[in-house]
Amino acid sequence: MKIRVLIVDDIQHVREELKRLLLLEDDMEVVGEAADGEEAIRLTEKLAPDVVLMDVGLPRMDGLEATETICARFLKTGVVIISIHGEQEYIRRAMAAGAGEYLVKPFTAEELVEAVRRVWDRTQRLQTVLVHAEEEKAAGGERREVAEGKVLVFAGSKGGVGKSTIACNLAVLMALRSKKVCLVDMDLSGGDVPFFFNLERGPGLSDLAYEEELNAEVLEGYLVRHASGVAILRAGESVGEFYLPPGMIKRLLEILCNSFQYILIDLPAFIIPAMEEVFSLADKIVVVGRGDPPGLRRIKLDLDFFQRQGYQSDLLPLINQPYEDGLDRGVVEKALGRKLAAVLPPDPRTCHTALSRGKPVILEARGSRFSRALEDWVNALIGEEVKKGFWARLFGR
Ligand SMILES: Nc1ncnc2c1ncn2[C@@H]1O[C@H](COP(=O)(O)OP(=O)(O)OP(=O)(O)O)[C@@H](O)[C@H]1O
Ligand SMILES: [Mg+2]
Incomplete structure (x- = not known):
């Protein structure tokens, strides 16, 4: 089973480059590309990727807002943020939005694929929790916020x-x-x-x-x-x-x-x-x-x-x-x-x-x-x- 990745960046050659790097990995496939935050949400809903690689500075809706929506609505998808900002404040906001990993440009190909794998691994492990939460919901119980501990x-x-x-x-x-x-x-x-x-x-x-x-x-x-x-x-x-x-x-x-x-x-x-x-x-x-x-x-x-x-x-x-x-x-x-x-x-x-x-x-x-x-x-x-x-x-x- 391959890790299905959606790439979100407004610059086409960056998307191409990310795609090229991921395609070198046997266990990953790129299932889609989006150029803004709204499209990212739409494609996440349509394609149900395992991991979204999300740029921060995006037109229409920025990457952090899109991350927040994706993490709240699509619990089986994890997000890796890609940003030019390395300040604690940005990292904190991204983590609060629900991102699993935060990569600051420039990063190495190895760092990229490792971050994707880590986020995927964590979302996989969360599946058991999610199944249980769904059962609770079906039984009329309240569902708790998923915090990816x-x-x-x-x-x-x-x-x-x-x-x-x-x-x-x-x-x-x-x-x-x-x-x-x-x-x-x-x-x-x-x-x-x-x-x-x-x-x-x-x-x-x-x-x-x-x-x-x-x-x-x-x-x-x-x-x-x-x-x-x-x-x-x-x-x-x-x-x-x-x-x-x-x-x-x-x-x-x-x-x-x-x-x-x-x-x-x-x-x-x-x-x-x-x-x-x-x-x-x-x-x-x-x-x-x-x-x-x-x-x-x-x-x-x-x-x-x-x-x-x-x-x-x-x-x-x-x-x-x-x-x-x-x-x-x-x-x-x-x-x-x-x-x-x-x-x-x-x-x-x-x-x-x-x-x-x-x-x-x-x-x-x-x-x-x-x-x-x-x-x-x-x-x-x-x-x-x-x-x-x-x-x-x-x-x-
Ligand atoms: N850096 C340190 N400097 C001085 N004393 C320390 C330091 N770290 C721990 N101690 C002291 O060492 C003692 C043992 O610490 P602690 O109980 O945390 O060890 P432990 O590995 O949990 O032990 P156990 O295997 O019994 O669970 C305590 O009295 C603690 O205050
Ligand atoms: Mg002890």
Whole structure:
């Protein structure tokens, strides 16, 4: 099955060039071309493409407005925005309109096809959610807004390396940037997340396993909201029991992806069968470890493990508390065979004070070394890295 693409750009030779690049890919076909926003909507309705490549500056109706309509009306179609503007404000508006990816001209052919594949992959995964939403609608229920949630998992087979600290603080940072975030504590051995937010322990994931049916309403009863806006699903009162029925996590993520933009999952250092569903649906698996030699070795082993399993997720090594400040990023990246997502500095006093007060570091000490390093990473995660290259050479713009 090929990915069916609709190209929208008012300049004909740009459309031709995009078409040429996509035709080089075996798994893609161009099903139509439109030169303005209104035509884009009309052709999306007629052709039902999987992905629309959308220019922003278009006559009659601009690309962002057309994206908004397409994403609201045609839920099986994903949009990749192509723009000459790389400013955060534009990216934010495009994402708010529902675009799945944002490419700034100039970009490479590889970046283009990867963006198309990612958006396609996500819309495919959303189909199960959509089918369920249709069923709910047919049954008279209200349909929820589809938010295309991204699932980020915090893993690492060494204990106490900072997985929970990072997941909790990243969630807060994203919420502060107006993202709809849900944090899931999947550490069924103890569930530390409530400590980081000064919350009581209470019903959560392990108790959900006993519900007869898992749907949005049932789940809502288990979520608690922190003042920052983060919705939290605690590990629950049945911690210590590691059995979750097959399919439960998949269903949970489907529901969460329907209402949240980011779902962050804090894992323990060990793996249980139900996590297979987490890994296979994750957009990113963040492998957390220390920067000392045994820590680095463990990160490498964990990365190799996930690689062998063949999950589609991005694998992102993250070093928390490097051995010494002068960690040579280049050498480490070469040894791990991947780019590091982030290197977070040791900041014991800040982390300890925040934890003992039950306040996320991000709120307790916004300007701390730890907070600043995490902010740099979240900017990259949310802003979608923008690279230059191909188009500049081609069109000189
Ligand atoms: N960058 C840092 N600098 C100093 N202390 C840190 C840092 N990151 C985390 N810590 C501290 O390390 C301890 C362990 O962190 P955390 O509970 O997040 O690890 P974990 O990987 O989730 O552990 P587990 O495997 O038990 O779930 C906490 O006391 C936390 O405050
Ligand atoms: Mg933990």
